[in-house]
Amino acid sequence: xxxxxxxxxxxxxxxxxxxxxxxxxxxxxxxxxxxxxxxxxxxxxxxxxxxxxxxxxxxxxxxxxxxxxxxxxxxxxxxxxxxxxxxxxxxxxxxxxxxxxxxxxxxxxxxxxxxxxxxxxxxxxxxxxxxxxxxxxxxxxxxxxxxxxxxxxxxxxxxxxxxxxxxxxxxxxxxxxxxxxxxxxxxxxxxxxxxxxxxxxxxxxxxxxxxxxxxxxxxxxxxxxxxxxxxxxxxxxxxxxxxxxxxxxxxxxxxxxxxxxxxxxxxxxxxxxxxxxxxxxxxxxxxxxxxxxxxxxxxxxxxxxxxxxxxxxxxxxxxxxxxxxxxxxxxxxxxxxxxxxxxxxxxxxxxxxxxxxxxxxxxxxxxxxxxxxxxxxxxxxxxxxxxxxxxxxxxxxxxxxxxxxxxxxxxxxxxxxxxxxxxxxxxxxxxxxxxxxx
Numbered sequence: 235x236x237x238x239x240x241x242x243x244x245x246x247x248x249x250x251x252x253x254x255x256x257x258x259x260x261x262x263x264x265x266x267x268x269x270x271x272x273x274x275x276x277x278x279x280x281x282x283x284x285x286x287x288x289x290x291x292x293x294x295x296x297x298x299x300x301x302x303x304x305x306x307x308x309x310x311x312x313x314x315x316x317x318x319x320x321x322x323x324x325x326x327x328x329x330x331x332x333x334x335x336x337x338x339x340x341x342x343x344x345x346x347x348x349x350x351x352x353x354x355x356x357x358x359x360x361x362x363x364x365x366x367x368x369x370x371x372x373x374x375x376x377x378x379x380x381x382x383x384x385x386x387x388x389x390x391x392x393x394x395x396x397x398x399x400x401x402x403x404x405x406x407x408x409x410x411x412x413x414x415x416x417x418x419x420x421x422x423x424x425x426x427x428x429x430x431x432x433x434x435x436x437x438x439x440x441x442x443x444x445x446x447x448x449x450x451x452x453x454x455x456x457x458x459x460x461x462x463x464x465x466x467x468x469x470x471x472x473x474x475x476x477x478x479x480x481x482x483x484x485x486x487x488x489x490x491x492x493x494x495x496x497x498x499x500x501x502x503x504x505x506x507x508x509x510x511x512x513x514x515x516x517x518x519x520x521x522x523x524x525x526x527x528x529x530x531x532x533x534x535x536x537x538x539x540x541x542x543x544x545x546x547x548x549x550x551x552x553x554x555x556x557x558x559x560x561x562x563x564x565x566x567x568x569x570x571x572x573x574x575x576x577x578x579x580x581x582x583x584x585x586x587x588x589x590x591x592x593x594x595x596x597x598x599x600x601x602x603x604x605x606x607x608x609x610x611x612x613x614x615x616x617x618x619x620x621x622x623x624x625x626x627x628x629x630x631x632x633x634x635x636x637x638x639x640x641x642x643x644x645x646x647x648x649x650x651x652x653x654x655x656x657x658x659x660x661x662x663x664x665x666x667x668x669x670x671x672x
Contacts, residue, residue: 311344367397370604481581
């Protein structure tokens with residue numbers, strides 16, 4: 235099952251390879267040595283005798299028969315035991331002892347892969363994988379992906395994309411495997427508790443000989459890349475991701491759009507939809523929920539061509555991969571927060587959610603490029619900045635766990651000409667103080 239000849243248009247997904255002059259100047263591997271890898275976990279049905287029949291099975295666990303607000307069942311997001319690559323389960327690729335470029339995308343409903351390359355003895359293979367790009371294009375410099383056997387640095391959430399260079403030159407005649415590492419076991423070992431019963435993803439069979447590969451890994455990938463900083467004029471948004479048990483949520487997590495309260499002394503705490511946050515500066519700010527479901531009124535109106543900082547505060551233990559349409563973003567920082575002040579039964583805070591100065595969370599080197607999908611773990615606030623340009627109209631942002639998106643973790647925003655904003659009296663313009671948390 236050699237994957238190098240597969241059509242990259244697989245199932246409901248399409249793979250589009252976008253190039254520019256900056257990339258062309260790098261002379262990266264091409265042709266048979268540039269391979270899209272579309273990962274997706276699936277389950278298979280069985281016949282009456284319990285034998286696999288090849289039919290896909292979408293099997294989920296219903297945790298609530300119906301959401302009282304939507305009338306739809308509430309279920310745990312789907313994960314399947316079998317990993318497919320370009321539509322096939324556990325395939326192999328016959329590769330030369332040379333450099334290869336892999337365009338990897340996670341097309342799963344909800345599974346987050348922690349990917350590791352291992353050898354024949356299930357030991358991580360160091361020094362061969364380099365990430366050169368992410369969702370929004372080239373990174374400024376190559377980032378080595380080091381597999382130390384404990385905490386892999388190639389974590390792929392649904393819809394995240396990775397542009398990878400792999401150096402097989404010193405591995406002639408070897409068989410390597412790409413595996414999904416669970417939480418509780420070494421790479422390549424089943425981890426039922428971590429929902430990784432079958433860690434195999436695919437196999438690389440490296441040929442015995444190959445003509446000399448003259449490609450050299452560039453020191454600089456994108457000379458045009460510039461880091462965005464807080465000094466750029468920008469607006470602020472605060473989005474809170476709530477636990478499923480929150481009052482009025484109907485058993486599923488929600489996106490709350492928040493607006494800062496100008497006179498917090500007028501509000502009694504705890505109150506449903508009111509959250510207090512103590513930021514890195516020690517100041518406690520009070521926010522009121524302005525929207526929580528897809529059908530609530532429009533909240534965010536944005537001037538085309540403007541920069542904005544969006545801060546996602548996750549009050550639940552699950553990782554939410556958040557996706558904002560239209561713009562590419564840079565991650566500004568991750569901060570740990572003590573979220574114990576939030577009371578799901580009330581639907582608000584009894585005490586402030588507090589910045590945890592003792593838990594530093596540095597950004598990973600491969601998070602420093604342009605992205606439009608970003609992982610927001612529990613008890614964290616992720617700050618991202620981007621420029622909303624190139625189009626006017628109505629767009630969406632949402633959690634990219636498919637079942638969460640379908641159950642309502644999606645909200646609209648509108649981008650309009652800057653001169654038209656003065657006629658918009660609905661608020662939600664995201665001024666510099668709006669949702670400012672750091």
